[in-house]
Amino acid sequence: MNDYLSGLGSLLVRYDVLGAFWTNIQLTFWGALIALVLGTALALMRISPIASLRWVGAAYVNILRNTPLTIIMTFMVMGVWTALQIHVADTFESTFFRLAVVGLAVYHAAFVCESIRSGVNTVPLGQAEAARAIGLSFLPAARLIILPQAFRGAIAPLGNTLIALLKNSTVAAAASVSWETASTMKTMIEFNPNFLWGIFAMFALGYVILVIPIGVLTTWLSQRLAVQR
């Protein structure tokens, strides 16, 4: 048993496991940030009084939400970078990292949009009517009245999306971010099959450690910040 653990420990020296997790955290951070901005814009479009904007928002959500992330990621590298030869950075590492962030962001923006829209549904219709009554047009009403309440109601679903995003960040392997966790794990297993279970458990545990705090925090926040009605 001790031999096994020390052998597993020596793998940690040979492979940068913590660095791999750090990569996934960075991917998640930037992906979540862009997805939040994009998703909010999409949600605004979907609740706007302009029919064509509603249509565009709905089309975006339905197309991106129903496309497998692996395909989006592969498209980022093989389509955007290889075939279209779009230059995004000078080094390969930052090229693939940025492409992966864009892929994660455009995909999860669809889920963020729907989470926010679910939050909008928690805001009573009277709020929107009151906003109209004091002379606010759509954008000011959304900014000052609807969205602040909607975000408070959307914390739990947004948290779920964030958890999904963190775990989906492993799909960045398909965008050639080969130093992230899923690729590191596969490489470790391929060349050290004698530690199969240990390696597996190590990565599973790492994700549990990352995900549980997000779940606890969003549950706590959603209870604390929910608008009392």
Place this chain on the structure above:
Amino acid sequence: MRKHTMGLLAMAAATTLTLSACGGAEVGGEPEGEESAAGGEGITIGIKYDQPGLGLQDGAEYTGFDVDVATYVANELGYSEDQITFKETPSANREAMLQNGDVDMIFATYSITDERKEVIDFAGPYFVAGQDLLVAADNTDITGPQDLEGKNLCSVTGSTSAEKIKTEYAEGVQLLERPGYAECVTALSAGQVDAVTTDDIILAGLAAANGDGNLKVVGNPFSEEKYGVGLPKGDDQCEAINEAITKMIDEGAWEEAVAANTEGADYTPNADLNPPTPEACA
């Protein structure tokens, strides 16, 4: 109200499905054919499905050097061609599939290493490959790994060959890792990378499959990869397989198979090391 609830439930189910579908992880195929693993009716052999010249699924047919050697060895072991079932064994799953009994033996560019020997047995080697580079046919400034400084290189995910170039030969090389070699060739043809690296016989197969002669193998191998036959730990067929391999080499079928599968790539295996002599069984 009731209808409303049902609608919500359906939506929740749909969302769950969508979310779980985006996990993206590979799930192994279902274990099949318990009886085949026991060696009664037929034999299940693990190969690669995506390596032209070595193991390639082409419709219902399987072609390549690994497939030819596997077929020959299976024949020697007493299995006719229609008793052989080929099954894909991706690099990361090979040991597990042997241990589970999903396959009886593996011919899949499987390098013999000490770490792997701890969990499975090897027969062979039946080929000694060396790491090499695939470049555009008109490229003259890349003649070996040391010329890759500042160049762009492609390899498959989970292979150490690219990493090795970075640590041992050219620190300034930039690495692109793709899930399959075909995508590396696409990137090479598009000019986004300068070279593709892996074992020479795989590169030769890729160059041959690409057909029109616009890619070439540099021909300066800088490592030694002994391709062995993966067997479950404690398997008793090792001796018989080694005899079959030796017979194949002596008969000349081995050389024919190499030539047939790398045709058009202007490739000859490293003559100092090939054909190899199988090592003693454990």
